[in-house]
Amino acid sequence: MFPRTRRFSTLPRSWSLLRAIRHEQTRPELFYRPLAEDTxxxxxxxxxxxxxxxxSGTSVLDVGGGPGYFAAAFADRGAWYVPVEPDVGEMAAAGISVPGSVRGDGQALPFRTGRFDVVYSSNVAEHVPAPWTMADEMLRVTRPGGLMVLSYTLWLxxxxxxxxxxxxxxxxxEFARRRYERRHGHPPKNVWGESLFNVSCAAGLRWASAVEGADLLLAFPRYHPSWAWWMVRVPLLREFLVSNLVVVLRKH
Structure with a gap:
């Protein structure tokens, strides 16, 4: 099952993405550009x-697209790419103009039902207070037969x-937030209880397995090589080691 995705998920890829993470705050282009290509x-x-x-020829909705690095990566592959982002500052952070970008809330997407071939979100669910409402909305705007792909960072x-x-x-x-403020003299970008929440691996798997109108095709760790995908099947261990869960659903 999913042979191309497994071949894509190699140890060198994992190591490259892990190294790039250190640049997210200081030189975001060194993190987001390779992440966009990888996505x-x-x-x-x-x-x-x-x-x-x-x-090529596929319509893609990126929920929480953030800085505009992703538009070029999808355009290079011939996709029609639409990012939706609630924060105008995030949309302009890369200094890149993305035609067709939409300002909107992932928990109430401003699109008609069944509009997109692929609806994708990465590292957003942990930043909204109702992540499964957002997931329901993503599935709603996915076309029948299309893919809904949700990827998010696990709290543990x-x-x-x-x-x-x-x-x-x-x-x-709360402790992490206060310690960051003492060390840096200002609040973190992601504030606990306001823009950062505790989202578990188990919760995502429960939603994906129980949601009506779609089949769960695959659940795997976003940044791990394919030989480590077994971690998703082990309760408790997965909360600490999976790091970022991806669930892939096909809409009926």
Missing amino acids: AGLLEALLLDARGTPL GPFGGHETGLWEHYVGG
């Missing part, structure tokens, strides 16, 4: 495995606290 490549592999079609993984540190969030989100 387009991953979605193409998933499409080829699930439907036998490439990204090493990057669950985002810029507040690798261990502080294990003590507690």
